[in-house]
Amino acid sequence: xxxxxxxxxxxxxxxxxxxxxxxxxxxxxxxxxxxxxxxxxxxxxxxxxxxxxxxxxxxxxxxxxxxxxxxxxxxxxxxxxxxxxxxxxxxxxxxxxxxxxxxxxxxxxxxxxxxxxxxxxxxxxxxxxxxxxxxxxxxxxxxxxxxxxxxxxxxxxxxxxxxxxxxxxxxxxxxxxxxxxxxxxxxxxxxxxxxxxxxxxxxxxxxxxxxxxxxxxxxxxxxxxxxxxxxxxxxxxxxxxxxxxxxxxxxxxxxxxxxxxxxxxxxxxxxxxxxxxxxxxxxxxxxxxxxxxxxxxxxxxxxxxxxxxxxxxxxxxxxxxxxxxxxxxxxxxxxxxxxxxxxxxxxxxxxxxxxxxxxxxxxxxxxxxxxxxxxxxxxxxxxxxxxxxxxxxxxxxxxxxxxxxxxxxxxxxxxxxxxxxxxxxxxxxxxxxxxxxxxxxxx
Ligand code: UGA
Numbered sequence: 001x002x003x004x005x006x007x008x009x010x011x012x013x014x015x016x017x018x019x020x021x022x023x024x025x026x027x028x029x030x031x032x033x034x035x036x037x038x039x040x041x042x043x044x045x046x047x048x049x050x051x052x053x054x055x056x057x058x059x060x061x062x063x064x065x066x067x068x069x070x071x072x073x074x075x076x077x078x079x080x081x082x083x084x085x086x087x088x089x090x091x092x093x094x095x096x097x098x099x100x101x102x103x104x105x106x107x108x109x110x111x112x113x114x115x116x117x118x119x120x121x122x123x124x125x126x127x128x129x130x131x132x133x134x135x136x137x138x139x140x141x142x143x144x145x146x147x148x149x150x151x152x153x154x155x156x157x158x159x160x161x162x163x164x165x166x167x168x169x170x171x172x173x174x175x176x177x178x179x180x181x182x183x184x185x186x187x188x189x190x191x192x193x194x195x196x197x198x199x200x201x202x203x204x205x206x207x208x209x210x211x212x213x214x215x216x217x218x219x220x221x222x223x224x225x226x227x228x229x230x231x232x233x234x235x236x237x238x239x240x241x242x243x244x245x246x247x248x249x250x251x252x253x254x255x256x257x258x259x260x261x262x263x264x265x266x267x268x269x270x271x272x273x274x275x276x277x278x279x280x281x282x283x284x285x286x287x288x289x290x291x292x293x294x295x296x297x298x299x300x301x302x303x304x305x306x307x308x309x310x311x312x313x314x315x316x317x318x319x320x321x322x323x324x325x326x327x328x329x330x331x332x333x334x335x336x337x338x339x340x341x342x343x344x345x346x347x348x349x350x351x352x353x354x355x356x357x358x359x360x361x362x363x364x365x366x367x368x369x370x371x372x373x374x375x376x377x378x379x380x381x382x383x384x385x386x387x388x389x390x391x392x393x394x395x396x397x398x399x400x401x402x403x404x405x406x407x408x409x410x411x412x413x414x415x416x417x418x419x420x421x422x423x424x425x426x427x428x429x430x431x432x433x434x435x436x437x438x439x440x441x442x443x
Contacts, residue, residue, distance in 0.1 A: 001028070003028060003029060003030040003068060004027075004028040004029050004189075005029075005083075005189075006029070006082070006083040006084045006186065006189065006190065007029065007030045007031075007032075007081055007082040007083055007084070008021075008024050008029045008030070008031045008032070008082050008083075008084050008085075008086065008190070009031070009032045009033070009034060009078035009079070009081065009082035009084070009085045009086065009112075010024070010031060010032070010033045010034065010085075010086045010088055011034045011035075011075070011078070011085060011086065011087050011088060011089060011108045011111075011112060012034070012035060012087065012088040012089030012090065012104070012108060012126070013033045013034070013035040013037075013040055013041070013044055013071065013088075014088070014089075014090055015051065015053065015159075015161055015164060015268075015337075016088045016125065016126075016157055016159065016164075017033060017035070017086070017088030017089070018033065018044060018049060018053075018056065018060070019053065019056055019159060019164040019165060019168050020086060020088055020125065020157070020168060021033040021069060021071075022056060022059040022060045022063060022069060022165075023059070023165065023168040023169055024190070025059075025063035025068045025069040026059055026062075026063065026169065027169075027190075027192075027193040028193075029068075029190070030068050030069075030081075031063075031068065031069045031070075031082075032069075032070055032071070032072060032077065032078045032081050032082055033069070033070070033071040033072075034071070034072055034073065034074070034075055034077075034078045035071065035073060036073060037073075038073055040071075041071045041072060041073050044060065044064070044071045045064065045070065045071045046064070047060050047061035047064040047065065048060075051336060051337070052335060052336035052363045053161065053162070053164050053165070053335070054162060054163075054165070054334060055164075055165040055166070056164065056165055059165060075111045075112065075115050076115045078112075078115075079112060079115040079116050079117060079120070080117055082120075083118075083119075083120055083121065084120070084121045084123060084186065084187075084190060085112045085120055085121065085122050085123065086123045086125050086155075087105060087108050087109055087112070087122065087123065087124045087125060087126055088125045088126060088157075089104040089105050089107075089108045089126055090104055090126070090268075091104065091105055091126050091127055091128055091276075092272065093272045093275060093276065097279065098275035098276060098278055098279040099129070099276065099279045099280075100127075100128065100129055100272070100276045102128065102129075102132060104126075105124070105126045105128060105132070105136070106135075106136065106139060109122060109124070109136045109139055109140060109152070110139050110140075110143045113139065113140040113143035113144045113150055114143040114144070114145070116144055116145060116148045116150055117145075117148070118148055119148050119149045119150065120148065120150050120151075121150070121151050121153065121183055121186055121187075122140060122150055122151065122152045122153070123152075123153055123154075123155050123187070124136060124152065124153070124154045124155065125155055125156065125157045127156065127157075127213050127214065127217075127269070127273060127276075128210055129210070129214070129276055129277070129279070129280040130207050130210045130211045130214070130280060130284075131207065131210070131280075132210060133152065133154045133177065133178065133206040133207075133209070133210055134206060134207070136152055137152050137206075140152050151179075151180060151182075151183050152178070153176060153177060153178050153179040153183050153187070153206075154175075154176075154177035154178055154206050154209035154210055155174070155175065155176055155177065155187065155209070156175055156177075156209055156210070156212060156213035157213070158171060158172065158173075158213070158216060159171075161267065161268075161332070161334075161335045161337055162332065162333065162334030162335045163334075169193070169194065170194055170197060170199065171194055171199055172199070173199060173200050173201070173202055174187075174191055174194065174195070174199055174200070174201045174202070175202050175204060175209050175212050175213075176201060176202070176203050176204070176209070177204050177205060177206045177207075177208060177209020177210065178204075178205055178206035178209065179203065184203060188201065213273075214273050214276065214277045215277075217269055217270050217273040217274065218273065218274050218277050218293060218296070220258050220265075220270065221265055221270045221271075221273075221274045221293075221296050221297075221300070222292070222293075222296050223258040223259060224258055224259075224260075224264060224265050224270075224300070225264070225295070225296040225297075225299040225300050226259075227241065227245055227258075227259045227260070227261045227440075228261050228262070228264055228299055228300065228302075228303050228439075228440075229299050230244065230261070230440070231261035231439050231440025232306075232440070234261075234440040234441065235439075235440055235441070235442070238442040239440075239441075239442070240440070240441050240442070241261045241422070241439065241440025241441060242260075242261070242422055242438075242440070242441070244440075245259040245260065245261065260421070260422060261422055261439050261440045262303070262420055262421040262422050262423075262439050263303050263304060263307055263342040263343060263346065263394055263420040263421060263439075264299075264300040264301070264303035264304065264342050265300055265331075265342070266331035266332075266339070266340040266341045266342045266343075266345075267331040267332065267337060267339055267340060267341070268337060268339040268340065271297070271300070271340045272340070274293045274296055274297055275293075275297060277289070277293055278290045278293040278294055278297070281293070303342065303439070304342050304345050304346055304349070306439070307346050307392070307394075307418060307420045307439075308346055308349050308350060308353075310418050310437055311324065311346075311350055311355075311390055311392060311418055312353070314389075314390045314416045314418060314435075314437060315355075315389055315390055318353075318354070319350050319353050319354060319355035320353065320354035320355070321354060321355075321356065322355050322356065322389040322390070323355070323356045323358065323387050323388050323389050323413070324347075324350055324355045324356065324357050324358070324388060324389065324390050324391075324392060325358055325360075325378075325384040325385035325386070325388035325390070325391045325392070325412070326343070326346075326347045326350075326357055326358065326359045326360070326384065326391075326392045326394055327360055327361075327381060327384060327385075327391065327392065327393045327394065327395070327397070327400045327403075328343050328360075328361050328364075328393060328394045328395025328396070328397055328400065328421075329341060329343045329344040329347060329359050329361045329364050329365075329368045329394065329395065330343065330361055330363060330364035330367075330395050330397075331343065331344075331395075332395060332396075333395055333396055333397045333398065334363075335363065335364070336363040336364045336366065336367050337364070337367065338364050338367045338368045338371060341364075341368075341395075342394070342420075343394030343395050343420070344368055344371070344372065346392065346394055346420070347359055347372070347375055347392075347394070348372050348375065351372075351374070351375055356376065357375050357376055358375075358376035358377070358378050358383070358384045358386075358388075359375050359376065359377055359378065359384060360377070360378040360379070360380060360381055360383065360384035361395065361397070362397055362399055364395075365377055381399065381400065381403050381408065382407075382408070382411055385408050385411050385412050386411045386412070387411070387412065387413055388411075388412045388413060388414070389412075389413050389414050389416070390414065390416045390417070390418060391408070391412060391416065391417045391418070392417075392418045392420060393417065393418070393419050393420055393421060393423065393424060394420045394421065395421065396421040396423035400423070400424075401423055401424065401425075405428055405429040405431075405432040405434055406432045409432045409433060409434060415432070415433050415434040415435060416434070416435045416437065417429060417434050417435070417436050417437070418437045419436060419437065419438045419439070420439065421439075422438050422439055422440070422441070424436065424438075426438060426441075
């Protein structure tokens with residue numbers, strides 16, 4: 001079929017950009033992806049996704065092979081080719097404060113604008129502190145050649161890792177910020193596929209669009225820290241947090257999702273985004289929001305300590321020279337991402353206290369090993385728990401839920417399992433003689 005117009009460029013090919021580029025090709029557009037990292041561009045050009053994301057390799061290969069999707073390090077190639085330019089570069093937390101590092105998003109926007117050879121629409125997708133897009137508009141105005149007109153709009157992304165393809169092809173909503181009538185019409189063309197399938201479009205101003213994104217993540221983080229705070233009450237009172245969450249979840253105003261108590265949230269987004277919003281709220285004098293988010297962050301980090309303390313208790317007061325089998329180091333299942341992973345954090349902390357930690361993760365071994373090469377790494381659940389004084393389940397991979405407690409019981413030294421994600425069938429494990437320590441439950 002003939003490709004649809006407009007032609008699209010995607011600047012930045014990480015989790016967000018690579019998925020967005022492949023999804024846009026899937027929707028029928030010709031797409032060029034741009035990244036400064038030559039190795040990433042080489043891999044993607046061969047149809048290889050440099051990280052684990054279910055469904056993405058198939059989509060990428062199909063469209064790279066058909067020629068509808070290609071990658072380059074040359075921004076001028078993208079501006080010569082495309083009319084709509086999505087900015088999908090990262091905004092990591094600064095090393096010196098909770099603020100976001102905006103240098104990548106500023107550079108990418110400046111380069112697109114400076115290289116435009118005809119009128120273009122620049123669409124910001126990166127997660128940014130509120131007020132950034134207005135500053136980027138100034139950069140666009142300063143950098144665009146005199147003979148072209150460029151417009152910058154904001155269109156935040158809400159995809160989840162592990163479900164990135166599905167979330168991009170069928171998002172819950174599309175938010176368009178600061179778009180002129182012409183820009184809105186063009187973006188409705190670009191998103192005709194999800195809109196045709198019923199995805200609602202919310203048209204707002206620039207700061208609202210920027211804030212929707214970080215507020216959504218802040219709310220999800222708050223929900224998790226809420227249930228984790230309540231889990232402490234449950235433990236003290238002898239209640240069961242999982243049953244409590246089920247019962248709460250039936251209230252449609254509350255909902256069951258993001259009420260799983262455990263090790264808390266991690267990853268490249270939630271922790272960084274609540275800290276970024278905390279920082280920005282303080283700058284803006286909105287101290288109530290900043291205070292709330294600080295509590296959310298502290299409760300979340302406290303969960304890691306609770307699990308560490310529980311492991312130390314389980315080993316009789318010290319983990320020195322104890323063998324600990326850790327199941328899961330990814331920040332959540334169905335990803336190989338270990339950025340700010342609570343699981344990896346706990347594993348490393350126990351090793352620091354002298355434990356012999358042996359880790360198994362179905363996907364994240366490579367990414368974890370690059371950061372913590374000195375942890376022990378196993379190739380299977382059985383190898384990780386062999387001879388263990390305690391087993392810790394820290395990421396709820398389906399493989400761990402399906403593990404046979406009887407078979408594993410025969411391999412360990414002590415049948416103690418700390419279920420850091422409240423994901424095991426504790427009755428089945430207890431029936432095989434395991435002492436199961438969960439979060440927010442009487443033990
Ligand atoms: C999150 C948001 O869910 C996406 O909507 C957003 O687009 C994305 O950040 C982003 O800003 O790019 P993601 O980081 O992929 O997506 O992960 P989530 O599925 O939200 O999980 C975050 C963390 O919360 C994980 O560590 C998970 O284990 C934890 N979690 C989740 C809980 O501890 N309890 C729950 O009930 C749910």
